[in-house]
Amino acid sequence: MTIQLMMDGREVIAENGQTLLDVTQRYGIVIPTICFHPATTPNALCRICVVEVEGQRLLQPACIVRAAANMKVQTRSERVMRARRTILEMLAATVDLSEAPDILAMIDEYQADPQRFPEAHPRYVPIKDDNPMYVRDYSKCVLCWRCVQVCAEDAQYTYAINFSGRGYETQIGTFFDQPIPETTCVFCGQCVGVCPTGALKPKREALLEQGLMPEQIVRLNTGRRRRT
Amino acid sequence: MSEIDMRSLWKAIEGYIPLGRSGLLPALHAAQGLYGWISEPVAEEIARALKVPLADVHGVIEFYSLFYNRPAGRRVVHVCVDPACALCGSERLVDDLCAQYGVTPGQVSADGEITIERSPCLGLCEHAPAVWTTGGDRWWIGAPGSERTFPPSVVYGSVRWLTVHCGNGTADLARYGPYRGLEKAYQMTPQAVIAEVKASGLMGRGGAAFPTGVKWEGAARAEGWPKYVVCNTDESEPGTFKDRVLLLDDPHGVIEGMCIAAYAIGASRGYFYVRGEYPYLVPILEKALAEARAAGYLGNGFDVEIRLGAGAYICGEETALFESIEGKRGFPRVKPPFPTTHGLFGKPTVINNVETLRNVPIILERGAAAYRSLGTEKSPGTKLFCLSGDVGRPGLYEAPFGITLRELLEMAGGVDGKLQAVLLGGAAGAFATADHLDVRLTFEDLRAAGLPLGSGVVMVFNDQRDLRRALLRLAEFFAHESCGKCYPCQMGTQRQVEILKRLVNGRWRPKDRQRLQDVGWTMTDASLCGLGQTAASAVLSAMALWPEWFE
Ligand SMILES: Cc1cc2nc3c(=O)[nH]c(=O)nc-3n(C[C@H](O)[C@H](O)[C@H](O)COP(=O)(O)O)c2cc1C
Ligand code: SF4
Ligand code: SF4
Ligand code: FES
Numbered sequence: 075m076t077i078q079l080m081m082d083g084r085e086v087i088a089e090n091g092q093t094l095l096d097v098t099q100r101y102g103i104v105i106p107t108i109c110f111h112p113a114t115t116p117n118a119l120c121r122i123c124v125v126e127v128e129g130q131r132l133l134q135p136a137c138i139v140r141a142a143a144n145m146k147v148q149t150r151s152e153r154v155m156r157a158r159r160t161i162l163e164m165l166a167a168t169v170d171l172s173e174a175p176d177i178l179a180m181i182d183e184y185q186a187d188p189q190r191f192p193e194a195h196p197r198y199v200p201i202k203d204d205n206p207m208y209v210r211d212y213s214k215c216v217l218c219w220r221c222v223q224v225c226a227e228d229a230q231y232t233y234a235i236n237f238s239g240r241g242y243e244t245q246i247g248t249f250f251d252q253p254i255p256e257t258t259c260v261f262c263g264q265c266v267g268v269c270p271t272g273a274l275k276p277k278r279e280a281l282l283e284q285g286l287m288p289e290q291i292v293r294l295n296t297g298r299r300r301r302t
Numbered sequence: 303m304s305e306i307d308m309r310s311l312w313k314a315i316e317g318y319i320p321l322g323r324s325g326l327l328p329a330l331h332a333a334q335g336l337y338g339w340i341s342e343p344v345a346e347e348i349a350r351a352l353k354v355p356l357a358d359v360h361g362v363i364e365f366y367s368l369f370y371n372r373p374a375g376r377r378v379v380h381v382c383v384d385p386a387c388a389l390c391g392s393e394r395l396v397d398d399l400c401a402q403y404g405v406t407p408g409q410v411s412a413d414g415e416i417t418i419e420r421s422p423c424l425g426l427c428e429h430a431p432a433v434w435t436t437g438g439d440r441w442w443i444g445a446p447g448s449e450r451t452f453p454p455s456v457v458y459g460s461v462r463w464l465t466v467h468c469g470n471g472t473a474d475l476a477r478y479g480p481y482r483g484l485e486k487a488y489q490m491t492p493q494a495v496i497a498e499v500k501a502s503g504l505m506g507r508g509g510a511a512f513p514t515g516v517k518w519e520g521a522a523r524a525e526g527w528p529k530y531v532v533c534n535t536d537e538s539e540p541g542t543f544k545d546r547v548l549l550l551d552d553p554h555g556v557i558e559g560m561c562i563a564a565y566a567i568g569a570s571r572g573y574f575y576v577r578g579e580y581p582y583l584v585p586i587l588e589k590a591l592a593e594a595r596a597a598g599y600l601g602n603g604f605d606v607e608i609r610l611g612a613g614a615y616i617c618g619e620e621t622a623l624f625e626s627i628e629g630k631r632g633f634p635r636v637k638p639p640f641p642t643t644h645g646l647f648g649k650p651t652v653i654n655n656v657e658t659l660r661n662v663p664i665i666l667e668r669g670a671a672a673y674r675s676l677g678t679e680k681s682p683g684t685k686l687f688c689l690s691g692d693v694g695r696p697g698l699y700e701a702p703f704g705i706t707l708r709e710l711l712e713m714a715g716g717v718d719g720k721l722q723a724v725l726l727g728g729a730a731g732a733f734a735t736a737d738h739l740d741v742r743l744t745f746e747d748l749r750a751a752g753l754p755l756g757s758g759v760v761m762v763f764n765d766q767r768d769l770r771r772a773l774l775r776l777a778e779f780f781a782h783e784s785c786g787k788c789y790p791c792q793m794g795t796q797r798q799v800e801i802l803k804r805l806v807n808g809r810w811r812p813k814d815r816q817r818l819q820d821v822g823w824t825m826t827d828a829s830l831c832g833l834g835q836t837a838a839s840a841v842l843s844a845m846a847l848w849p850e851w852f853e
Contacts, residue, residue: 120789121790121829132828160790160794161789237361240614242784249356249357250371258355
């Protein structure tokens with residue numbers, strides 16, 4: 075069954091059950107997303123995809139809200155733009171986005187000012203380099219949750235990582251901060267695959283960036299895996 | 303960890319093993335009661351016993367402020383520094399206590415004896431400055447040396463419907479009398495009970511003012527088994543202490559309300575989710591539940607369990623509360639689906655505030671029409687107000703809906719000094735001024751005045767108080783309590799604190815006004831749950847009332 079609704083003043087058609095985000099993709103309307111990933115259960119937590127729906131007091135996340143007949147949606151109203159811009163500005167003051175090209179492009183597009191918040195306390199964490207497969211640089215982590223999700227029910231059921239702290243101090247972490255080789259991690263690499271910001275990076279890539287030669291990397295990697 | 307130690311751990315957590323993951327918070331409480339904190343081997347043992355992944359157990363310990371994964375003092379002194387207590391010198395008290403024991407806040411004394419902590423609102427606002435001391439599985443109201451294990455109730459009112467048994471210690475079943483409302487309900491069909499509650503016009507008292515009968519109807523109609531009734535006893539909104547008084551003094555009034563709700567929707571299980579800072583409610587509730595079982599009100603098709611939280615305001619949000627009972631971090635879920643169809647353990651659930659449930663037996667016993675004899679057409683019945691701050695007699699006040707703010711303040715002995723502002727609704731509320739004194743306290747009048755009723759907080763500030771400091775403290779509360787799930791609130795609560803610090807320290811920057819507003823509106827508009835959606839409410843209301851402070 076199909077439904078008709080209005081999006082940015084034009085009539086669009088949706089299949090029953092489609093999200094607003096699904097609908098936009100068919101019509102070339104661009105809604106930014108950060109946490110959304112087709113392979114993970116949507117949590118609607120980054121809120122960058124919010125849109126204005128007539129009759130709703132609050133902005134609605136397009137990645138999970140389903141299209142309904144006769145809905146009137148604005149994807150770029152003033153309120154929407156303010157929310158997106160402010161979220162991006164706060165993110166730039168919190169996280170090292172240097173290796174998150176998609177988010178950097180959004181900052182440009184929404185004319186967000188990365189210096190908007192002077193004296194903001196960034197979420198700085200020393201790099202964790204404790205296993206032969208990947209490096210964890212959580213100063214670059216935007217807390218999209220994807221790595222935790224693929225490590226758990228969304229893919230691997232290994233449950234090696236979860237959260238520590240709460241609120242602004244939230245971080246991705248292991249049991250009592252144990253190094254990865256001591257955890258249940260099976261080095262499937264799925265977390266690295268879904269990370270959008272370079273917070274999780276294959277070890278080889280990290281070493282190449284540091285200027286090491288491939289043969290040096292091989293030497294470094296041997297004999298360091300200590301799972302018991 | 304020695305063999306002996308492990309044996310006592312197993313003894314302490316054994317009873318929770320059949321609960322699986324849902325036994326995690328109870329098991330962590332039991333372990334901490336034993337050792338004072340939760341070490342790595344203890345956490346590992348609990349994970350193994352309950353079959354919960356190690357990383358998840360650690361994630362849960364990290365989420366809740368009252369769980370310690372490094373050693374804490376044998377006594378932990380929690381000093382409330384939220385606005386009502388700050389007005390009564392709680393920061394000085396923190397300094398004095400720290401000096402007395404030679405520690406800084408959060409530090410363990412050299413002999414391992416004591417830790418002094420700044421705490422969010424303890425729900426003891428009428429006894430400000432509030433202090434609560436814990437040690438293993440024991441607790442005291444007041445600093446170390448206090449013998450008091452529960453707070454006294456201070457109850458007034460122009461009418462005593464909800465508080466009829468309050469102010470004289472705990473009413474046992476003999477004093478409370480038979481569950482007449484429940485007996486009346488049993489003579490009706492569940493549909494008729496729901497119709498009666500709808501006819502009464504009862505609105506939820508937990509803050510969102512949702513019609514209770516409509517909520518029950520949704521859960522009654524929902525497919526799924528079992529169904530649950532949850533009493534939201536997380537009361538953590540700064541300035542709120544009404545639910546604590548109701549349950550300490552009159553637990554049967556609330557249990558009877560739960561029994562009626564269970565009958566109406568066909569629920570077989572109920573829960574009290576009690577905030578971690580109210581452990582003294584647990585023995586009172588246990589005894590009352592035992593009395594209700596012995597009298598046959600519970601145990602034949604419906605029974606109630608108690609769960610204790612562990613220091614997280616967000617767990618008062620209904621879906622975060624479910625996650626917490628399920629043994630997880632208290633992250634709110636996206637809605638829809640709503641609790642009436644997908645609540646606790648994914649099953650149809652009615653969750654109501656303590657005060658809401660206390661109204662239910664009164665409605666059933668007297669009938670909806672008689673219930674409507676007090677209050678207004680749109681706000682029937684009576685309301686509990688929590689008065690604190692610069693007011694003659696802080697305490698719990700019951701009054702019919704429709705009383706004006708002026709009359710309420712007069713009933714409470716008037717303002718100490720000259721009125722500057724009243725914070726209505728708590729941290730998530732907004733400021734009223736002398737211009738609002740004649741506003742009638744009803745859902746409809748307050749909405750028209752752009753003010754929230756929230757949980758019934760009436761916190762009074764005289765003209766000697768620096769409200770900018772109070773704003774900063776409210777902002778710090780939200781930053782401390784944000785769960786961190788969604789971006790607007792996770793980062794917005796932190797940015798709000800950073801900007802307000804400049805306001806208080808006289809380092810205000812030219813564009814801070816716009817920054818503060820953009821952060822506030824973004825949190826309000828785009829956050830995932832009610833915490834972020836209201837985290838800027840008091841700040842935005844102050845900006846509208848006193849624009850000159852923000853120039
Ligand atoms: C951050 C947050 C904290 C809350 N805390 C409480 C609480 O402590 N007690 C409560 O009854 N409701 C609280 N609520 C409201 C609940 O989510 C829910 O609406 C309420 O329990 C429903 O009961 P009612 O319909 O009887 O009001 C809170 C909501 C939010 C967003
Ligand atoms: S490490 Fe990467 S995938 Fe994991 S939460 Fe952070 S940004 Fe997302
Ligand atoms: S609004 Fe705040 S408390 Fe609610 S989900 Fe978002 S971060 Fe968590
Ligand atoms: S993409 Fe929709 S909330 Fe993140």
